[in-house]
Amino acid sequence: MSKILEIKDLNIGFNLSDGFRQAVYDVNFSLEKGETLAIVGESGCGKTISTLSILQLLPETAAIKKGEILFKGKNLLDLSQKQMQQIRGKKIALIPQDPMTSLNPLYTIGNQLLEVIELHQGLKGKEAEDVAIKALTRVKIPDAKEKMKAYPHEFSGGMKQRVIIAMALACHAEIIIADEPTTALDVTVQAQIMDILREIKNQEQLSVILITHDLGIVAQNADNVAVMYAGRIVEYAPVKKLFEDPKHPYTKALLNVILDINTDSVETIEGQPPSITDDISGCPFHPRCSQCMDICVQNNPKMSDIDGSIVACHLYD
Ligand code: SF4
Numbered sequence: 059m060s061k062i063l064e065i066k067d068l069n070i071g072f073n074l075s076d077g078f079r080q081a082v083y084d085v086n087f088s089l090e091k092g093e094t095l096a097i098v099g100e101s102g103c104g105k106t107i108s109t110l111s112i113l114q115l116l117p118e119t120a121a122i123k124k125g126e127i128l129f130k131g132k133n134l135l136d137l138s139q140k141q142m143q144q145i146r147g148k149k150i151a152l153i154p155q156d157p158m159t160s161l162n163p164l165y166t167i168g169n170q171l172l173e174v175i176e177l178h179q180g181l182k183g184k185e186a187e188d189v190a191i192k193a194l195t196r197v198k199i200p201d202a203k204e205k206m207k208a209y210p211h212e213f214s215g216g217m218k219q220r221v222i223i224a225m226a227l228a229c230h231a232e233i234i235i236a237d238e239p240t241t242a243l244d245v246t247v248q249a250q251i252m253d254i255l256r257e258i259k260n261q262e263q264l265s266v267i268l269i270t271h272d273l274g275i276v277a278q279n280a281d282n283v284a285v286m287y288a289g290r291i292v293e294y295a296p297v298k299k300l301f302e303d304p305k306h307p308y309t310k311a312l313l314n315v316i317l318d319i320n321t322d323s324v325e326t327i328e329g330q331p332p333s334i335t336d337d338i339s340g341c342p343f344h345p346r347c348s349q350c351m352d353i354c355v356q357n358n359p360k361m362s363d364i365d366g367s368i369v370a371c372h373l374y375d
Pocket residue numbers: 306307308341342343344345347348349350351354359370371372373
């Protein structure tokens with residue numbers, strides 16, 4: 059497999075009223091053609107902001123301080139907004155948590171699909187319409203030709219997500235960033251959307267970055283997993299390895315949460331993750347870690363390769 063995306067030493071922060079606050083620290087990961095990489099962690103851990111930076115869709119107050127985002131070897135951070143428009147949607151597509159952030163309520167599904175096909179593929183008229191209908195059919199929207207005339211409000215949440223996937227498909231996107239794509243959906247619809255995404259990914263050899271807090275979805279869909287905590291990747295491993303032999307205490311705690319949900323006893327990880335305005339010393343997980351040692355309070359651990367998992371934890375020094 060060849061690397062399609064490489065994130066190198068990514069550092070992102072926010073300009074707040076009391077100054078610049080760092081939110082993402084030295085994040086590194088890569089994505090191969092056909093690979094699904096899941097990025098997991100609690101809310102505010104930096105998983106969404108790290109991936110939105112790939113598309114240069116960061117909020118105005120955010121700034122990338124350092125790093126490279128290499129798409130097929132080209133640093134996207136060197137591109138102008140105009141050049142990025144050729145990448146965004148066409149080469150790298152976003153499936154957001156709320157599909158209405160991508161769909162315009164005032165236009166029909168057909169109009170919106172045809173617009174992106176015209177913009178990214180240069181097709182018009184019957185040719186564009188055929189591509190649109192084919193894409194809607196592939197995401198299992200029944201009676202696709204008729205549904206082109208519908209407005210987004212006539213579609214359920216799951217159907218809207220299918221339209222967003224169809225848009226990515228119609229533009230021959232090479233990478234899909236799926237940001238909690240099923241959070242707002244009920245369990246049955248969640249499974250249908252993930253099945254469609256997996257099927258299309260396999261057929262098209264797409265690469266997927268899947269941002270989620272749902273480890274069940276990770277287990278079924280990911281090849282590799284990056285676990286983020288307080289803006290850092292703390293463990294990076296193949297999915298099987300992560301579930302069978304988690305190394306980092308935070309990864310173990312996340313897995314315990316899912317196990318407890320399975321036995322109907324809801325348990326969360328004790329304590330709260332640090333906020334962006336907190337000053338952190340030592341390992342950022344140390345206030346919540348049951349295995350905390352003296353060194354953990356003083357020094358932030360470096361990433362090291364432990365039996366094929368990349369881990370940042372002093373237990374493995
Ligand atoms: Fe826990 Fe120390 Fe490892 Fe941090 S470095 S996760 S505090 S054992």
